[in-house]
Amino acid sequence: MSIQRILVADDEESIRWVLRKALTKQGFTVDLAADGEEAKTFFKRRQYDLAILDIKMPDLSGLELLRYFQEQRPEMLVIIITAESSMKNAVEAMKLGAYDYLTKPFDLDALEAIIVKAQKAAAAAEEVHRLKTELKEQYPLDRAIIGKSKPMQEIYKILGRVAPTDVTVLITGESGTGKELVARAIHYNSPRVGKDFLALNCAAIPSELLESELFGHEKGAFTGATERKIGKFEQASGGTLFLDEIGDMPLELQAKLLRVLQEREITRTGGSSSIPVDVRIVAATNQNLREQVAAREFREDLFYRLNVVPIAIPPLRDRRDDIPLLVEYFLDRVREDLNVGVQGCTKEAMAHLRRHDWPGNVRELENTLKRAALLSSDQLLTPNDFPGLVPEPARKETDESLEALISNKLLATFAPMDVNELNNLYQMVLHQMERPLISIILEKTRGNQVRAAEILGINRNTLRKKIQTLDIDLKEL
Structure with a gap:
């Protein structure tokens, strides 16, 4: 968004005249209002990129007008003009969302510098909006996760409700069911989409290093800490932190994670100062955390902090109707990524795939299709292209009549x-x-x-x- 149309509201005619002349000379389209009510009328009729408002005006003050503009169009930039260079006016204006302010009498060069800066801010805001839109188009709920079965439809409903919020989500499901895909879908359909999504597998990192990965450390905190390290909580500031395999987190670290969830601040290892963090937590596990709580292997208070909104992903064997959709999706990807000629499966092959129990779930299906597509010389995959699958159990012979x-x-x-x-x-x-x-x-x-x-x-x-x-x-x- 570049600044093109500007609304000027000031009860002094000379100020209005000067501003119109200076801004028109710079190529802007300018509308002038003599008071707050007239400015409000202009605002309702036209779209403005920037407003320059005097604080003291008849009917509506500049601050009241600013508040109204922020409610109606928060993306519009506002510069406040005041004859009183008091801190109170400046603070109040900035609190209400003003981009900047000027005190009378002001230098036109100073105003021009503020507008140039505002142009850059508007361009940056437009770029962020574009990136957010692109990301949402790339990761819509119905494309990020494949499936039209009833269990998946229920998951979509939950995702649609929780994604726009900041609630903590606990995703459960067997290995390979797509827990990280669900976590990413939550992030990319949330207001945090323009910020980072970071994933950390708690089972893949040694316990003695996991704390440093999460919270960071100061230089000299332990042997080998030759410089300060920023942890995942700080790196994901404003975004989402996905804690995979949370059930494998050591008990002593669970206590520290609980404190972060409660206090919304961290302390780096070896540090003494608290650092505020703004991070949404999405956790996942393939274990039964309730059983772990009963066995005192997982903190009960942390479990309830994480389990605000639970999402249970069904194994592939419980949603076999989704297998044809997944096969089509994965074969499309294989054709695009690996440049192979496989177009699909025969009916017999699809029946073969649907009968298999898929202990590795969606991940196993994807790898199986990739291997078959690479090795097959035909356009349609047949049962012979899946020799590794467990065959249908043979019926027991019986002599009974x-x-x-x-x-x-x-x-x-x-x-x-x-x-x-x-x-x-x-x-x-x-x-x-x-x-x-x-x-x-x-x-x-x-x-x-x-x-x-x-x-x-x-x-x-x-x-x-x-x-x-x-x-x-x-x-x-």
Whole structure:
């Protein structure tokens, strides 16, 4: 945003005349208001990049007008002019959001210097806004995390509510489910998007170094501390700090983290002064922290501080409907990053992928697809391209007759029930047996009802009635 249109409000006509002449000469479009109410009317009609307001005016003072402008358009820059060079006026103006102020009589060169500085500030603000917009476009909730299953839809709802706030979030889930992706989605859809997102894996750093990584240290704090180190809390100032595998944090360090969450300040190792920090905490773990609390391996007070908003990410085996979407997404990325020609999977391969339990979750699926796409010479991946997956468990061979199998199934189903609670059992059992039998025969005959009726030994009209009564969908066969 460059400064183009300026609103000047001053009850002295000579001041208005001088300002208009000087500002117009610099290429600005200038509107003049003789009092606060007139300035307010101009403001409602047009968009201004900068306002120059006298403090003392009829009707509305410059400070009252400043307050109104800040409520309506906080991005607009305001310079205050005052005839009283009192600290009270200056402090009040700056507290209300003024960009700068001048005291009468003022030098036009001083005003020009302030406007030049304001131009740079406006350009910087525009760049920050652009970066925030780009980041939000790159990391929208529905693109950062892939999935349309019901469990994922619930997670999206939670993310939509917590992202704009500053509440602490605890993300739980098995390894490879995408906990860091969720944490990033929270950050990039929050007001902190223009600041840093820093991630720290508490399990990957030795306990004796973890404190220094988090809080930093002063020179000479310990052997090898040859210079001051700024920790993650200070580095992430104004942004988000993602503490992964929080369940592996040592107990003594948990106490220090708790203090930071309570006091919003840190002390570097070897230091004595407190340093205020403005950081949003998002933590994650693949462990059961409640069990760790019960075993006294994790502080209960810290658990409740972190668990303000819990988000539990389901394992991939509990959202198999998302596998086709994930496959499409990862293969698109593989084609782009590795320049391979794989276009997708055959139906058999997709069924193969959906049957697998994916103990490594989404991360395992991504790596499996990447490996298959690199090694395959075909455009469509087949089950043969996934030799490392656990095959479908083979059915156990049995010598039991069909009658024995049905008898055992009926016993297992109805034995626990009270006989007095059962009604119309004969029809119910027949209904449950008829439907799969007729469906299988129709599937085998490819929907040929004449042939199916012959195989079943019933009349064709009887078969048609049973198809309707049993609600068999011929399109699905």
